[in-house]
Amino acid sequence: MRFDVWAPRATTVEIELPDGRRAMRAGQGGWWSLAAPEAGHGTPYSFVLDGDGPYPDPRSRRQPEGIFGPSMVYDHARYTWSDHDWTGRDLRGSVIYELHVGTFSPEGTFAGAIERLDHLVELGVDLVEVMPVAPVPGGRNWGYDGVDLYAVNETYGGPDGFKSFVDACHGSGLGVVLDVVYNHLGPSGNFLHPFGPYLTGTQGSFWGEAVNLDGPQSDEVRRYFIENALQWLRDYHVDGLRLDAVHALHDRRATHLLAELSAEVDALACALGRPLSLIAESDLNDPRMVTPLEAGGLGMTAQWNDDLHHALHYAVSGESHGYYADFARLSALSKALTSAFVHDGGYSAFRGRAHGGSARGVPGHRFVCCLQNHDQVGNRPRGDRLPLTALKLGAGLLLTSPFTPMLFMGEEWGARSPFLFFSDHVEPSLRESEGARRAREFEGFGYVWDAPDPSSQEAFLRSKLDWNELKNEDHWSLLAWYRDLIALRKALPELSDPRLDRVSVETGPLDRWLVLWRGSLCVIVNFCPDSVTLSIPAGTVLLTSDDRVRAGQSGLLVPGQTVVIYRPVI
Structure with a gap:
C-alpha cells in the first residue's frame, strides 16, 4: 500500500499507523509519500504535520469514527457490482426525484431507501437525485456541511452502503445523481488548512471561506475537486452530479473550473460508454452555463432554473413576498414556460438591478425545474410544503412543460411532514448559534423567522416522511395524478419536446x-x-x-x- 498526501507547507509529514508513526518522504510539488506493504483495506491511519495532528486524510475514502477520527484504507475493487448491463440514463426526457437519505425512510439509511425503490419505479421517475452524502458533524444534517469529501457518511451506511444503493437503483432501471458541494466546506471538522492552500482565507459566500481556485498553488486544489467528481462517477457508478451553488465558485482563470470539469467528465463518459450528466445550481441566469464547450460555454448538461419555480409557486399559492414579488403575475409564468428565464436581462426588483441573459436557442431539457425542492421547502422557517390542491395544479404544468421536471420526496402524495433545516454540530458555539445564523441568512425574504431550533433532534425527526399517509384517500389520489401525468409525458412526444419555440x-x-x-x-x-x-x-x-x-x-x-x-x- 502506498500513501500519498499533498502538504506543500509542511517541513515534516508523518503517517500514524496501528504500529506507530513513520516519516514520509518529500517529493515534487509538495507531495509526500510512503510505502507500507502491510497496510491494506481496513487499516486506520492519519497524518501528523510538523508535529501537529493527527489529522484525517484530505482524500480519505472512509471515516468510520466520524469527521474527527482517523481515516481508513478503503479498496474500491473489493465491492462486487451487479449492474454490468447498465448503460446509463440520459438526462433528456427524464424525470428526476430528489431525496434526503436520512429522512426518506424510517431507517434513514441507504438500506432503508432501497426498500422504497419500487415506489419510485411505479411513480415513473428516471433519476434519483441524492442530497450530499459526505461525512458531517454529528448524526443528522442536510449534507451541505460536509468535509472529507471523498468519503461517505457512516450514519447512512458508508461507502459500501452507497454502492449498494446505486447498484439497486440500476437494477430497478433508475439512474443516480449525487449532489456535491465544491463552493465551501463545513465549519466543523475541516482540517484542510494545515495541509495546504485549499481555501483563500476570505469569505466566499454566506456559507464559508472561498475555495482557492485561481490563486497560488491552486492547480492541486482544482485537481482535488475534479478527481473527487470523477471518483463518484467512476468508482460509485453514479450517473450524474448536481453541483451546489456554482455561482459561489470564485474562479477568474481563463478556463473556468466548470469547463475543466466538463471536459474531464466528457472524457470519462467516452471511456465508460455511458452518458454522464453535470447539473449546476446557478442563480446567474447565464445561458453560457449550459452552452457546450465547443460553442464557448461552460459545458454543463443542465442547470436548475429557479425562475420557473418562483412563477409556479406564485401561481398556485398567491405568495408574493421576497423574491416572489418579481413573479407575481401569470405573465411571468407564461414567460418562464416559453423562454426558461424570466430575468433575461431585465430589471429585478428583488435584486435592485438588471439580471440574467436570454436563453433563446437553448433546449428545454437543459433546465431542471421543480415545484418544490429541499431549498424552497427547507428554507421556509417552518419547512412547510404546498397544500394538495396547489400541488395538483403545479404538477399539471411542471410535468407537461418543455423542461426536465424534478420532484421533491413526498411531493407526489402531498406529504404533510415538513422539511426543516437541521444540523448536529459538536461544538457548543456552533450548535447555539445555528438558529441565529439561519435567521440572518434569510433577512429580507419576507418571513417572520419563527423556525424551530435546527440543532434539536425533533427538527430532524419531524422531517421524516410519513409513508402511512399513502393510506389516506386524498394522498393516494394525488399520487395517482402524478403517476398519470408522468405516464402521459412519456407516451406523448409533444410533452417531452424540448424546443421552446414550439411552446x-x-x-x-x-x-x-x-x-x-x-x-x-x-x-x-x-x-x-x-x-x-x-x-x-x-x-x-x-x-x-x-x-x-x-x-x-x-x-x-x-x-x-x-x-x-x-x-x-x-
Missing part, C-alpha cells in the same frame, strides 16, 4: 386561467375556485384532475382549480 401560452383575465400549447396538445389550468368556459375547438380530453370537465355548445367547461390535458380536432 405558446395564453392567460385569462385577472390571472384566472392559463392555457399551455404543446404542439397539438393544450394544457388548461384553472387557478381560481370558480368554473370557467373556454372557447376551444372540439376534441378529446386525455387527462383531467376533475371528472366534472364538460364540453358544451359554448366551449369547454373547466371546474375551479382543475387541470385538463386536451387534444383539439383542428
